[in-house]
Amino acid sequence: xxxxxxxxxxxxxxxxxxxxxxxxxxxxxxxxxxxxxxxxxxxxxxxxxxxxxxxxxxxxxxxxxxxxxxxxxxxxxxxxxxxxxxxxxxxxxxxxxxxxxxxxxxxxxxxxxxxxxxxxxxxxxxxxxxxxxxxxxxxxxxxxxxxxxxxxxxxxxxxxxxxxxxxxxxxxxxxxxxxxxxxxxxxxxxxxxxxxxxxxxxxxxxxxxxxxxxxxxxxxxxxxxxxxxxxxxxxxxxxxxxxxxxxxxxxxxxxxxxxxxxxxxxxxxxxxxxxxxxxxxxxxxxxxxxxxxxxxxxxxxxxxxxxxxxxxxxxxxxxxxxxxxxxxxxxxxxxxxxxxxxxxxxxxxxxxxxxxxxxxxxxxxxxxxxxxxxxxxxxxxxxxxxxxxxxxxxxxxxxxxxxxxxxxxxxxxxxxxxxxxxxxxxxxxxxxxx
Numbered sequence: 001x002x003x004x005x006x007x008x009x010x011x012x013x014x015x016x017x018x019x020x021x022x023x024x025x026x027x028x029x030x031x032x033x034x035x036x037x038x039x040x041x042x043x044x045x046x047x048x049x050x051x052x053x054x055x056x057x058x059x060x061x062x063x064x065x066x067x068x069x070x071x072x073x074x075x076x077x078x079x080x081x082x083x084x085x086x087x088x089x090x091x092x093x094x095x096x097x098x099x100x101x102x103x104x105x106x107x108x109x110x111x112x113x114x115x116x117x118x119x120x121x122x123x124x125x126x127x128x129x130x131x132x133x134x135x136x137x138x139x140x141x142x143x144x145x146x147x148x149x150x151x152x153x154x155x156x157x158x159x160x161x162x163x164x165x166x167x168x169x170x171x172x173x174x175x176x177x178x179x180x181x182x183x184x185x186x187x188x189x190x191x192x193x194x195x196x197x198x199x200x201x202x203x204x205x206x207x208x209x210x211x212x213x214x215x216x217x218x219x220x221x222x223x224x225x226x227x228x229x230x231x232x233x234x235x236x237x238x239x240x241x242x243x244x245x246x247x248x249x250x251x252x253x254x255x256x257x258x259x260x261x262x263x264x265x266x267x268x269x270x271x272x273x274x275x276x277x278x279x280x281x282x283x284x285x286x287x288x289x290x291x292x293x294x295x296x297x298x299x300x301x302x303x304x305x306x307x308x309x310x311x312x313x314x315x316x317x318x319x320x321x322x323x324x325x326x327x328x329x330x331x332x333x334x335x336x337x338x339x340x341x342x343x344x345x346x347x348x349x350x351x352x353x354x355x356x357x358x359x360x361x362x363x364x365x366x367x368x369x370x371x372x373x374x375x376x377x378x379x380x381x382x383x384x385x386x387x388x389x390x391x392x393x394x395x396x397x398x399x400x401x402x403x404x405x406x407x408x409x410x411x412x413x414x415x416x417x418x419x420x421x422x423x424x425x426x427x428x429x430x431x432x433x434x
Contacts, residue, residue: 003140003220006147013208014138015151017082018131019158020201023194024089025124026162028053029263030298031097031187032117034291037267037282039099039113039181040106047264047398052114053121054260054388054395060125061388062234065381068133076211078130078137078377085126086202092120093195097188100181109181127202129384133377136368137212144365145318149309152360156305156353161197163298165190166291176288184288237378244370245379247430248363249386254423255326255359256387258333258416260394262352265402267294269410274342279409293342297349304353305360312361319427322362326424329355333417337410355420366430 006014036049064081071077099113131151139147169186170176178184212220268279271290281287308325315321332351339345364380371379398412405411 003138005143006139008150011135011139011143011147011150012154013205014134014147015131015154015205016208017086017202017205018128018151019154020198021086021089021124021127021131022155022158023162024093024120024198025128026159026298026302027093027165027191027194028117028120028124030163030295031166031190031291033264034267034282034294035097035099035183035187036110036113037279038178038183039110041110045399047260047395047402049114049117050260050264050395050398051392052118054391056118056122057125057388058385058392060122061129061384062378062381064126064129065133065377065379065384066234067377068130069375069377072214075206076209077217078133078211079206079209082127082130082202083206085123085128085130086199088123089120089127090195090199092116092123093191093198096120097183097191100178100183106181125384127198129377129381131205132364132380134209134211136364136371136376136380137217141369144368145313145361148361148365149313152309152312152357153306155360156302156309156357160299160302160306162190162194163295163302165193166295167293167299170292176292177283177285180283186292234378234382237375238382241379241382242370243431244367245383247426248367249383251322251326251423251426251430252359252363252386253390254419254426255355255390257390257394258329258419258423259356259359260391261398261412261416261419262333264395264398265409265412266297267291269336269408269413270294270297270342270345272408273336273410274340274345297345300346301349301353301356304350305357306353308354308357309361312357318362318366319430322358322366323424323427325354325358325362326420326427329353329358330417330420330424333413333420336413370431 032049041049068078068081071080073080075083096113096116099116100109104112135144135147135151166186169189174186174189176184176186267290270293271277271279271287275286275290277284277286277290279287312321328351332348332355335348336345339348367383368376401415402409402412405415
C-alpha cells in the first residue's frame with residue numbers, strides 16, 4: 001500500500017523540532033573554533049578539535065538507526081532517541097561555554113572543552129537522526145522532495161537564529177570581550193538561549209506527531225513477517241547497499257570536506273582578509289568583532305539556504321538541482337578570497353547557502369527512494385558516515401593544507417570551493433532508481 005499524502009502542516013510538524021536542534025548545531029559550528037582559539041589553541045591545530053564530533057556521529061547515528069528500527073514503545077519508534085539526545089544536549093550547552101570559567105589551566109580547560117564538544121555533538125547527532133528517519137518512515141515518494149525541503153527550510157531557519165545570537169546579544173549591550181582564556185558573555189548567553197529553544201521545539205514535534213505502529217509500518221513499507229524477523233548486522237547492510245548509497249556518498253564526501261573548512265577557518269580568514277588583524281591575536285576587539293561577523297555571515301548563508309530550499313522542488317530532475325546548487329556554492333567559497341569588504345561577503349555566503357540547501361535535502365530524498373522500509377533507520381545511520389568521514393579526513397589534513405597555502409586561513413575557503421566543484425561533477429553519476 002502507498003502511504004497517504006500528508007498536509008503541509010503534518011510535514012511541518014514532523015520536522016519542526018529540527019529548528020531547535022539546528023540552533024544548537026549552528027552555535028557549535030560558528031563558535032567552536034572561536035572558543036578553542038580563545039582558550040589558547042594554535043590555528044594550525046584548530047582542525048584537530050573537529051575530529052571528535054564527526055567521529056562520534058559515525059558511531060552514534062548507525063546505532064540509533066539500527067536500534068530504532070527495532071524499537072517500539074509508548075513514545076514511538078524514533079522519538080525516544082530524540083528525547084534522550086535533546087536532554088543531554090541541553091545540559092552540555094550550559095557547560096561548554098564555561099570551559100574557561102573553572103580556574104583550570106589552559107590545557108585542562110581545552111581538555112574539558114573537548115569532552116563537552118564530544119558530548120554535544122553526540123547528543124545533537126542522536127537528536128537529529130530521528131527527524132530524517134521519520135520523514136523516510138511516514139512520507140510517500142511523491143512528497144519526499146517537498147518534505148525534505150521543508151526540513152531544510154526549518155533547519156536553515158534554526159541556523160539563522162543560532163548564528164545571529166552572539167551578534168544580537170552584543171547589540172543588546174552584553175560584553176563581547178573577556179579576559180584571556182575566558183569566553184565572552186555574548187557567546188555564553190547564546191548557548192543558554194539555544195538550549196531553551198531546542199527543548200521547546202523538540203517537545204512540540206514529540207507531542208504533535210504520531211508514529212506508525214509496527215503493523216501499520218510493515219503494511220505501508222511492504223515488509224513481510226520474515227523480513228521483520230530477519231536480523232542483519234551493519235556490515236551485511238553495507239554489502240547489500242544500493243548503488244545510490246555509495247554514489248551519493250561520494251558527492252557527500254566532497255561537500256562535507258568543504259564545509260568543515262568553512263566552519264573551521266572562516267573566523268580567522270575574515271579576521272585577516274577584512275579586518276587586517278593577525279588571527280593569532282584572539283584577545284583583540286577586532287578578532288572578536290570578526291567572530292561576531294562570521295555569525296552574521298553564517299546567518300546570511302542560512303537565509304540563502306531558506307530561499308533556495310523553496311526553489312529546489314521546482315527543478316524537474318533532482319540531480320540537475322543538486323549539481324547546479326553545488327556549483328553555485330563553490331563560486332561563493334572561492335569569491336571570499338577576492339572580497340575585503342564585510343558587507344560584500346553577503347553575496348558570497350548567499351551563494352554558499354544555495355549549496356548547503358541542496359546538501360540538506362537532495363541526498364536524503366534520493367537515498368530514501370532507493371531503500372526498502374525494513375532497514376530504513378540503519379541505512380540512514382550508516383549514510384551519516386558519508387557526512388562524518390570527510391570531516392574527519394579534512395580535520396586530519398587541515399594543518400598540512402594550511403601550511404601548503406602559506407598559513408592563509410582565507411585560502412582554506414578557496415580549497416573548500418574546489419572541493420564543492422568536485423562534488424558537483426560527481427552528481428550526474430548517481431543512479432536514481434529503486
